[in-house]
Amino acid sequence: MHFKTVAIVGRYQDSGLDAPVRSLARTLVNAGCSVLVEAATARNTGVTEFPVCDYAEIGSRADLAVVMGGDGTMIGAARELAHSKVPLVGINHGRLGFITDIPLNDANDALVSVLNGHYDIEERSMLEGRVVRDGQVLYSGVALNDVVINRAGRGGMIELRVELDGVFMYRQRADGLIISTPTGSTAYSLAASGPILHPSLNAILLVPVAPQTLSHRPIVLPDSGTLNLTITALGRVESGGSVHFDMQAWSDCQQGDRIDVRRARNTIRFIHPKGYSFFSTLRHKLDWNRMPLPNEENE
Structure with a gap:
């Protein structure tokens, strides 16, 4: 799967989201991708230097949607894009985040890895x-x-x-x-x-x-x-x-x-960087703390 055109969807209610959105867009451009910005995200962050599209256009043009926010933002994008089969990758700019699994600090490196083909695809039912x-x-x-x-x-x-x-x-x-x-x-x-x-x-x-x-x-x-x-x-x-x-x-x-x-007839596809684990997400998000064995310290 090649991601030539990538859309960015952000939780536009967050203050200060313009800087990480622009940083992400520059990373995509440097990797040779065309960038689209979802209309509400562009309007509320002021990031308008890239083509601005509604969800219908994103569904017809994008190969991948990068969602920056919390699980609520991811859910909203998934509902809009499920029919078009555009896969989603989630960057956690929220709080708990079970399905926006990439930490904001790791976003650029993780996205480059995905663009280079190092990812897993997960299909979720609706x-x-x-x-x-x-x-x-x-x-x-x-x-x-x-x-x-x-x-x-x-x-x-x-x-x-x-x-x-x-x-x-x-x-x-x-x-x-x-x-x-x-x-x-x-x-x-x-x-x-x-x-x-x-x-x-x-x-x-x-x-x-x-x-x-x-x-x-x-x-x-x-x-x-x-x-x-x-x-x-x-x-x-x-x-x-x-x-x-x-x-x-x-x-x-x-x-x-x-x-x-x-x-539902449609499903949604999530993209995860290599090494993603549902159980690791549960351990971190639900604070399943325990003393690790030596070979588990870096998991």
């Missing part, structure tokens, strides 16, 4: 879903991390009837339910005591949020089926419910609405 009322689709969306159904107000709980491929699983009363990809297992799902899934698994994870009955536990399902989740009761009818597809929300759910969720 979810697609829709909100259906009386047979009519009211909203649809995709998610790299998760689809979350929860109560919109502060009062009462939301009750869901959960089916997989039309087969009844259970009813659940809780504050909400997280439907997560393996990638999303280290996001909201983890905060709700869900398990960590390796990103190569073909699975969907269901994690209840503060369930009324403690016997409702997280469950891992094959991603070959379709989940049907019907809102059978709301603690307070006037409070309604909401569905979140990563950062996009539909906040007008009513009793009787059905949310269908399945694995």
Whole structure:
């Protein structure tokens, strides 16, 4: 895979992002690449000396997108570019960063290594879903991390009837339910005591949020089926419910609405420099500290 045209996407809310974006762009130009800058990134950082493109143009022109920010920036870019198959490489300019794995201080050297062909490709699954009322689709969306159904107000709980491929699983009363990809297992799902899934698994994870009955536990399902989740009761009818597809929300759910969720047709490809390890990321991000053995000191 040759990366002749490279797009830069940044978390433009960050102050001082213009300097690292320009440094990265110079590295790319010196390596013989054409550089594109995503429109919102250019507008908010003032980096306009390179061609400025929206996501549609990036999808048609770029061979690689370099995302500088946190996981939220990476998720937003992945949702926009999944259909175009443009691979992404993540540079961590945020805080925790499970999928933006290259530290900012190592960005230029790591990117040169990738451009020279020293990288691994990882394919991540996504979810697609829709909100259906009386047979009519009211909203649809995709998610790299998760689809979350929860109560919109502060009062009462939301009750869901959960089916997989039309087969009844259970009813659940809780504050909400997280439907997560393996990638999303280290996001909201983890905060709700869900398990960590390796990103190569073909699975969907269901994690209840503060369930009324403690016997409702997280469950891992094959991603070959379709989940049907019907809102059978709301603690307070006037409070309604909401569905979140990563950062996009539909906040007008009513009793009787059905949310269908399945694995998305598109996947997203992440580029990692050689030596990337999911387990190393977990050790560092989750602070799994322990005394290393002599041969583990540099891992």
